[in-house]
Amino acid sequence: MATEPRTESQLFARKPLALLLEEAKGENRLRRVLGPVQLTALGIGAIIGAGIFVATGAAAHNIAGPSLMVSYVIAGITCIFAALCYAEFAAMVPVAGSAYTYAYATLGELFAWIIGWDLILEYGVSSAAVATGWSAYFQSAVSKIGIHIPKLVSESPWKYDPATGHFMSTGSVMNLPALIIVAIITLILVKGIQESATFNGIMVAIKVAAVLFVIGVGAFFINTTNWHPFAPFGWTGISFFGHRVAGMVDGGGAPIGTMAGAAIIFFAYIGFDSVSTHAEEAKNPQRDVPIGIIVSLLVCTVLYIAVVAVLTGMVKFDQLDINAPVSTAFKQKGIGWAEGLIATAGVAGITSVLLVMMLSGPRVFLAMARDGLLPKATFGDVHPKFRTPWKSTILVGIFVGALAGFLPIDALLHLANIGTLLAFVIVCAAVLIMRRKHPEAERPFRCPWVPFVPIMGVLTCLMLMFSLPVANWWRLFAWLGLGFLIYFAYGKQHSVMRRNAS
16 A cells, blocks of 8 residues: 555656756767757758648648638747747757657656657658658659559548548559658668758758749739638638537538638648757757757748748639649649649658658657667667667658558648647646746746746647547547557556656
């Protein structure tokens, strides 16, 4: 009886900051090779890609219309609140693990496990969605030189019909191009962070040039009448576990409108938080990681709004192509030579997003394995030569490949969003808790206007979560339920903190 209270309290035992920093040293530490420019490039590499080149078309066509511009502003403001909270923690705790590590230091082991397991869902499903978008752009690009992927292996076996709210057969058996690109990226990531960052830098330069080209050239083809009606599906689109609170719904009962659009295209902003997962690989993490997070987010927000304004001005929202909206919009305007150029740049841009997304998941596994919550021999094994968590990188590659090869992008987008928003809620709440319980802790970067910023971060993220279809909540609960089984079957018994306390 005497040990039971200690066992229960251990579930919420917090990990001291000094211990976190000490564990990042020694033979299992990662190599500090990333400066502020590389970190910012990693952030931009993760953010700009599928959001512009893929998600924009489906969101404008089915959910928000031209008011998607406002949706991006809403999602961007939500991300700024979360980004400032992330930056404070990344500067305080410059080790691998991102929000998982922050939760362990503030909310305790059980919450750390929840957020770590949630981050695996976020990065894994986001990577799969990006790989699916990459496949569509790759097929568009190679079709210009007469190469056509057979229908049988060109896409997921299913697709989502918003009119009925059901999934329909496509006649394909798998998305082979998506599987291939996931395998290639996995091999690059096993090789090393330095090579990955260099490759990403090249891809970022190509796609930023393409985005600026889209804005500069497309602006001459804007017809302002295409922006009317500006919000054809309404300004809201909020539900609570499937019960409509405000706005319209589609044939399947999912909310639609400007607010619902912000919840869907929130996927486009996933990536700035991945910068914090590389804090252990930053040369000067206290300064460079906050710079990378905030600068990449601000740059991408401006570019997103400009691209959406151009696209919905060039083509009526209900005529946008769902799979490759940017390149197809230029084709519809008779700028055929630009279509191939944009499709090629889209392939490069989405490749860099996939690289950063798949780069982040293994770092979370590494942090969890260091704490004993996952088998260290597999998830905590750092390659002696490459200094990368190579085994977990391969496992993440297998997981992402399976999702990308067989699930449609619609389901992947929704599931990625709700997982990310949950992570942001916990990080924002953790800042409030840490400021109250440990006001003396050194904070090289301080989130401004506390408690206003963290509270608004929590509220805006919850608002967007409730603007997602109810099915995504059940998928999230199922994933978390699986996580609890693993934690209580393995992690709880092997926890380093638990062993030290006994």
